Amino acid sequence: MVDVVSPAASAPPALRVEELVYDYPDGRRALDSVDLEIGQGERVALLGPNGAGKTTLALHLNGILTPSSGVVEVGGEAVSNESLARVRQAVGLVFQDPDDQLFMPTVAQDVAFGPLNFGVPEGEIPDRVHRALAAVGMADAADSYPGHLSFGQRRRVAIATVLSCEPSVLVLDEPTSNLDPAARRDLAEVLDSLDVTVLMVTHDLPFAWQLCPRSVILDAGRIRADAATPEVLADSALLAQHRLELPFGFDPGPRTQ
Amino acid sequence: MHIPDGFIDAPVAIAAGAVAIGAVALSLRGARRELTETSAPMAGLTAVFIFAAQMVNFPVAAGTSGHLIGAALAAILIGPYAGVLAMTVVLSVQALVFADGGLTALGLNVVNLAVLATVAAWWVFRGVFRLTRGRLVVAAAAAGFVSVLAAAGGFVVEFLLGGTVPLAGDTVAAAMFGVHAFIGIGEAAITALVVAAVAGVRPDLVYALRRLRSSDPAVSPAAAEKVTA
Amino acid sequence: MEGLYLAGDSRIHRLPAQVKVVAALFFVLVVVTTPRERVLAFAGYAVLVAAVAALAAIPPLRMLRRMMIEVPFVVFAVLLPVFGLGERVTVLGGVSLSVEGLWAAWNILAKATLGVAVAVILGATTRPQDVVGGLARLRLPALLVQITGFMVRYVDVVVDEATRMRTAMAARGFTARHLNAWPAVARSLGTLFVRTYERGERVHVAMLSRGYDGSAKAWSLGTSPAGPTVWATGLALPAAALAVAGAAWWSTW
Numbered sequence: 001m002v003d004v005v006s007p008a009a010s011a012p013p014a015l016r017v018e019e020l021v022y023d024y025p026d027g028r029r030a031l032d033s034v035d036l037e038i039g040q041g042e043r044v045a046l047l048g049p050n051g052a053g054k055t056t057l058a059l060h061l062n063g064i065l066t067p068s069s070g071v072v073e074v075g076g077e078a079v080s081n082e083s084l085a086r087v088r089q090a091v092g093l094v095f096q097d098p099d100d101q102l103f104m105p106t107v108a109q110d111v112a113f114g115p116l117n118f119g120v121p122e123g124e125i126p127d128r129v130h131r132a133l134a135a136v137g138m139a140d141a142a143d144s145y146p147g148h149l150s151f152g153q154r155r156r157v158a159i160a161t162v163l164s165c166e167p168s169v170l171v172l173d174e175p176t177s178n179l180d181p182a183a184r185r186d187l188a189e190v191l192d193s194l195d196v197t198v199l200m201v202t203h204d205l206p207f208a209w210q211l212c213p214r215s216v217i218l219d220a221g222r223i224r225a226d227a228a229t230p231e232v233l234a235d236s237a238l239l240a241q242h243r244l245e246l247p248f249g250f251d252p253g254p255r256t257q
Numbered sequence: 258m259h260i261p262d263g264f265i266d267a268p269v270a271i272a273a274g275a276v277a278i279g280a281v282a283l284s285l286r287g288a289r290r291e292l293t294e295t296s297a298p299m300a301g302l303t304a305v306f307i308f309a310a311q312m313v314n315f316p317v318a319a320g321t322s323g324h325l326i327g328a329a330l331a332a333i334l335i336g337p338y339a340g341v342l343a344m345t346v347v348l349s350v351q352a353l354v355f356a357d358g359g360l361t362a363l364g365l366n367v368v369n370l371a372v373l374a375t376v377a378a379w380w381v382f383r384g385v386f387r388l389t390r391g392r393l394v395v396a397a398a399a400a401g402f403v404s405v406l407a408a409a410g411g412f413v414v415e416f417l418l419g420g421t422v423p424l425a426g427d428t429v430a431a432a433m434f435g436v437h438a439f440i441g442i443g444e445a446a447i448t449a450l451v452v453a454a455v456a457g458v459r460p461d462l463v464y465a466l467r468r469l470r471s472s473d474p475a476v477s478p479a480a481a482e483k484v485t486a
Numbered sequence: 487m488e489g490l491y492l493a494g495d496s497r498i499h500r501l502p503a504q505v506k507v508v509a510a511l512f513f514v515l516v517v518v519t520t521p522r523e524r525v526l527a528f529a530g531y532a533v534l535v536a537a538v539a540a541l542a543a544i545p546p547l548r549m550l551r552r553m554m555i556e557v558p559f560v561v562f563a564v565l566l567p568v569f570g571l572g573e574r575v576t577v578l579g580g581v582s583l584s585v586e587g588l589w590a591a592w593n594i595l596a597k598a599t600l601g602v603a604v605a606v607i608l609g610a611t612t613r614p615q616d617v618v619g620g621l622a623r624l625r626l627p628a629l630l631v632q633i634t635g636f637m638v639r640y641v642d643v644v645v646d647e648a649t650r651m652r653t654a655m656a657a658r659g660f661t662a663r664h665l666n667a668w669p670a671v672a673r674s675l676g677t678l679f680v681r682t683y684e685r686g687e688r689v690h691v692a693m694l695s696r697g698y699d700g701s702a703k704a705w706s707l708g709t710s711p712a713g714p715t716v717w718a719t720g721l722a723l724p725a726a727a728l729a730v731a732g733a734a735w736w737s738t739w
Contacts, residue, residue, distance in 0.1 A: 064691055085697055093695045100688040103298070105615030105638050106708055113704045117697030125707070143708065145615055147487075147642045165696065261559050263597020267519040285627055297629055297700070298693065301636025302644075302686035306679050308637065309644045315671055316662050325675075334679065346633045353507065354489035354614045354638075356605035357555055359598065360514045421522075421593050423570040423586035447672055454676020462683050 012076030013037045014169050014197040015061060015091075020070035022056060022221075030056045032221035033070070040168070043198040045208030045229060048218040049243035054201045055096075057218065058171050061199070062091040075168060089118045092162025096174040098154035099146075107133070107149075107157055108142040114165040132164035133157070136190050152183025156190060169197040176204040205246050209233055217242050259351065259358030259366045260412070267361070269419025274364025280372040281345055287338030291464065296339070303335045304343040308350070315447060323443045328374035329382070329404040330448050333397055334455065336464040337379035344371035369411035377407035386469055393456055393466070394449045401448030405441035409433045487641045490552055490609030498542035498611045502712045503620025505720035510608045512724035514601045520731050522593035527734035528600070534726055535603045542611045552606040556598050563591040563598075614638040619709030628702035635705050636689070644682050651678065 015038040022031040030053045038044050048054050059065040060072050063079045072079040074087045092114075095101045104110035111129045120128060133139045136156040146154055155175065162170065175191070176184050184207070191198065191211055202208055208215055208229055215232040217225040219242045225232055232238065233252035239245065246252065265273075288296060307327040314322035327347075331340035348366050351357040358366050382400035389395050413430045416422075420429070456463050498506070513534075520527050539549055570587020577583060612620075618638050622631045651674050662671055690698075712720070 059691070062695055064694060088695055088697050093692075095688065095692050095695075097688070099640075099643050100685060101692050103636065103639060103689045103692060104704060105618050105635050109619075109704050109707045112707050113693075113698075114696035116703045116707075117699055117701075122703075145487075145613070146639065161696065261556055261594075261598035262514050262601025263518050263594050264559070267515070270518065281630070282627075285629055288629065297632035298636060298686040298689040299683065300629070301633040302640060302682045302689070303679075304633055304637045305640045305644045306682040308641055309648050309678065309682075310675050312645070313648065313671060313675060314662070315668055316664055334683075342630065342633060346630065346637055350614075350617075350634060350637055352605065353617050354487065354609055355555075356490060356552060356602050356609050359518075359601045360511050360605055361518050361601065422566060422590045423572055423584060424566075425571060446668060447675075450669055450672030451675045451679065454673045455679050457676070459680050459683075462680060 011040050012073070014040045014042065014075060015199065016071070016073040016076075017057075017060070018071045018073075020057070020060060020072060021068045022053075022060065022065060023068045030221055031060075031067075034218070034221070034223055036216060036223060036226075038169070038197060038199060041195075041197055042214060043212045044200070045212035045215040046199055046201045046218060047203070047205070047208060047215055047232070047242070047244055048224075052219045052242075053221045054218055055173055058093060058173055058199070058201055061169070061171055062088045062093055064093075085118065089114070089165050090167055091169045091171060092165055092167035094158050094162055094170065094172045094175065096177055098151070098158040101158040101161060102146040102154060105145065106142075107138070107144045107146060110146070110157070110161050111142075111164045114161060118165055128164045128166075132160040135163055135194065136160045137186070150183070152179055152186060155179065155183070155187060159190065163194070167196060169199065170194065172198065172200045172202075174202055174204075175200060176202065176207050203244070205233055205239075205244060205252075206250055209252055217244070219243075259348065259370075260362040260415075262359030262361050264359070264362065264421060265365055265415050266419035266421055269415055270361050270365055272364075273368045273415060274361075277345070277364040277367040277372065280341060280368070284338040284341040284345075288336070288342055291336035291339050300335060300339045300343050301346075303331060303339070304346045307331055307343060308347050310451075311347075315443065317443070323440065325447050325451075326370060326374065326405060326408070326444055328370060328408070329378035329397070329400040329444065330451055332375045332379040332404075333382055333400060333448070333452055333465045334463060336468070337375055339464075340375040340379070341371050344375055347371075365412075365415055369408040369415075373411040374404040374408040378404035382465060383469065386465070391470065393463075394453050396465075397452040398445040398449035401445035402441040404448075405437050405444045406434065409437035487614045487638045489614045490606060491613050492544060492548070492610045494543055494611065496542045496611065498538060498607070501611075501720050502623070502710050502716060503612045503616040504623040504709075505620075505712045505717055506608055506612055507617070507620055507624070509720040509723050510604045512721065513604055513727050516724055516727040516731055517600045518597050520734070522589055522596070524731070524734040525592075526737075527731050528596045530730035530734065531600050531727055534723060534730070535600060535607070538723060539603070539607055542607055544607065544610050549603070549606060549610075552610070553599070553602050556602045559594060559598055563594045566591040566594075616709055619706045622702055622706035623709060623711065628700065631702045631705050636686075640682075640685070643685075644678070647681060648674075648678055 017034055017036040020031050020034040023029050046054050060067060063084050074090050077083050079087050102110050104113060108129050111132050112125050115125055115128050130139060133142055136159050138153060138157050138160060141149060175187060188210055200212060212229055215229040216223060224242060225238055230252055310325050310327055314324055316322045328344050331343050345367050348358060348371055352360055352363050378400040381403040382396045385399045386396035413433050416429055417426045460466050517531055567583040567587035570584030572584055572586040574582045574584050615638055618635045621634060660670060
C-alpha cells in the first residue's frame with residue numbers, strides 16, 4: 001500500500017474496511033473479503049469493470065447496505081444501527097445520476113435536506129447552504145428548479161448536497177459520466193479545491209490520474225491492486241485483465257502537479 | 258375530464274370535500290403499512306407515472322384517441338391506500354398548477370377518481386384474482402373496467418344530490434354509464450396490458466402480486482432488497 | 487415542472503403561495519355559493535378577477551388561451567337550453583329553449599369560467615415548487631407534501647423519458663394509428679413504470695444517505711412565512727367578493 005498523504009500518527013483512518021463480504025439476496029457473492037484503508041485527506045480512485053461491486057462497496061460505507069460479514073469503520077467508529085446517523089453525516093455519497101440525488105423541488109431545499117435531518121439548527125441552514133453551493137461554484141442557483149440546470153451544473157449541485165452535511169469523506173460514484181469536456185474540467189477544479197478525503201468510483205482513468213494519487217482495482221468482488229495511480233495505469237497487463245483501458249494516446253507519465 | 262366549479266352545487270361539493278379529507282386521512286394511515294419506509298418516493302414517482310401515462314394517447318378510430326385514468330393501475334401497482342394518495346396528488350396538482358378541475362370541485366374529483374375508482378378497482382381485482390386463481394390479466398382488466406364505472410357512479414350520485422342542470426336524473430345516469438362502459442373497456446385493456454408488461458419484467462414491483470401471492474416463491478420478500486443490489 | 491407559470495415580479499407573484507392558494511379557494515367558494523339569479527354579482531366578480539390578472543401582468547390573450555381547458559363544459563352548457571327540461575321559451579322566431587336550461591347554462595358558464603380564471607392566475611403567478619412549499623406551510627400531512635414535491639420535481643424527467651421511448655419506437659417505424667397499436671404502447675408504459683419505480687428506489691437510497699427520517703421540514707425551506715399583513719393582503723380578494731355578494735343581495739338585482 002502506498003502512503004501518499006501520511007496521516008497523523010494518532011488519527012484513525014478515514015475509512016477502514018476489513019474482510020467485508022456481501023452476498024446479494026439471491027445468493028450471488030458481490031464482495032469477497034474486501035480490505036481497504038483510506039487515511040484522512042487521501043484521494044483514492046476505485047477502478048474496475050462494470051459489475052465489479054464498486055457501487056455495492058460504496059453503499060456499505062454509510063450503512064445503506066449491511067455486510068454479510070466483516071467490518072466497516074468510519075473515522076475509527078464501526079458502522080452499526082447505533083452509529084448510523086453519525087456515519088451518514090460523515091460519509092457523503094454522491095450518486096451517479098444527479099437526477100436521483102436532486103429529489104427536492106429547489107436546489108436550496110436539496111442542499112438543506114441533509115443538514116436538517118442531521119439536526120443542524122434551522123438558523124444555521126442558510127449559511128450552510130450558501131457555503132456548500134459556493135464551494136461548487138453554484139451559489140447563484142439556490143432558488144432554481146434542478147430541471148433548469150445543465151447536466152454538469154446538476155452534478156456539481158449534487159456534490160453540494162453532501163458538502164452541506166460537512167462530511168469527512170466524500171464518496172463519488174462515476175462523477176464524470178455523461179459530462180462534456182468543459183464540465184469535466186470544472187468538476188476536477190471543484191474536487192481539487194475540497195479539503196476532504198475522497199473515494200472516487202470511476203472508469204475515467206485520466207480523471208483518476210489527475211486527481212487521485214492512489215488507485216485501487218476492484219474486480220469480481222475482490223481488491224486486485226492497490227498502488228500509486230501512475231504505477232497502476234502504467235501496468236497495461238493489469239489494466240487489460242480487468243477490462244480497464246486508457247484513452248488512445250494517453251500517456252500515464254509521472255504526475256506533474 | 259375533471260368537474261369544474263359550479264357544476265355541482267356548493268353544499269354537495271363541500272360535503273364531498275369532507276369525504277375526500279376523511280378518505281385521504283384513512284389512506285395516510287393505511288399507506289404506512291403498504292409501503293413501509295419506502296413510502297414517499299415510491300408513491301411520488303408512481304403519481305408522476307400516472308400523470309405521464311395520462312398524456313399517452315391510445316388511438317381508437319378515425320383520428321380519435323383515448324387515454325388512461327390510472328386509478329386501477331395505481332391500486333394494483335402500489336396498493337389501494339398509496340394509490341388513493343397518488344391519485345389525490347395527481348388531481349390536486351392538476352387543479353392547483355394546471356387549472357384543470359375546479360378548486361371547489363377538488364373534493365368531488367378526488368372522491369370519484371381517487372377514492373371510489375381506486376378502492377373499487379382494488380376490491381374487484383382481489384375478488385377476481387382469487388376467483389380465477391391468480392389470473393392477473395383478467396383481474397386487472399376487471400379492475401380497470403369497474404374503476405371507470407365507480408367514478409361515473411360517484412358523479413351520478415353527486416349529480417342527483419346537487420346537480421345544477423335541468424336534466425332528468427335517469428337520463429344522466431343512463432348517459433354516464435353508457436359512455437363510461439365504453440371508456441371502461443379502454444381502461445380495462447390498457448390496465449391489463451400495462452400490468453402484464455410490468456409483471457413480465459419485475460413481478461416484485463406489483464403490489465397486488467406481493468400481497469395476494471405471498472406464498473409464491475417467485476415473488477419472495479428478498480426481491481424487495483433488489484433496491485440497492 | 488413549469489405548469490402555467492409566467493415569470494414575473496408583480497405583487498401577485500410575490501405573495502406567498504399558501505396565501506394565494508387559500509385566497510383562490512375562498513374566492514371560488516364565494517362564487518359558487520352565489521345564487522345564479524344575482525347576475526350583477528357575477529359581473530362584480532369578473533371585474534375583481536380582471537383586476538387581479540392586470541395586477542399580475544398576465545397578457546389577456548394568454549389568459550384566454552389558458553382558460554380553453556374548460557371548453558368541453560362550455561359546449562355542454564350551450565347544449566343545455568336545447569335539451570333542458572321544463573318551461574320553454576321561443577327565441578329567434580321558432581327556436582324553442584328550456585328556461586331552466588338557460589339558467590343552468592348561465593350558472594355553469596359563469597361559475598366555471600370565474601373558477602378557471604382564478605386557477606389560471608394562481609398557476610401563472612406561482613411556481614409549482616412554491617406551491618409545494620405553500621402546502622407544507624399549510625401543514626398538509628408530510629407524506630402528501632412529499633408526494634407532491636416528487637411530482638413537481640420528476641414530471642419533466644419522466645415525460646422526457648417517455649418522449650425518448652416514443653422517439654425510439656418511431657425510429658423503428660412504429661406508428662400508433664389503430665387499435666392494434668395498443669399492446670406496443672401499453673408495453674412501453676409498462677417499461678416506463680419500471681424505470682420510474684426504479685428511480686424511486688434510487689431516490690430513496692439517496693434520501694437515506696442524507697439521514698431521511700420521514701419529516702417534511704425541507705420542503706417548506708425557501709418559501710416565506712406569511713404574517714398577518716400578508717394574509718390580509720391576499721384575503722382581500724375573497725373579502726371583496728363577499729362584499730360584492732352582500733351588495734348584490736341587498737340591492738335585490
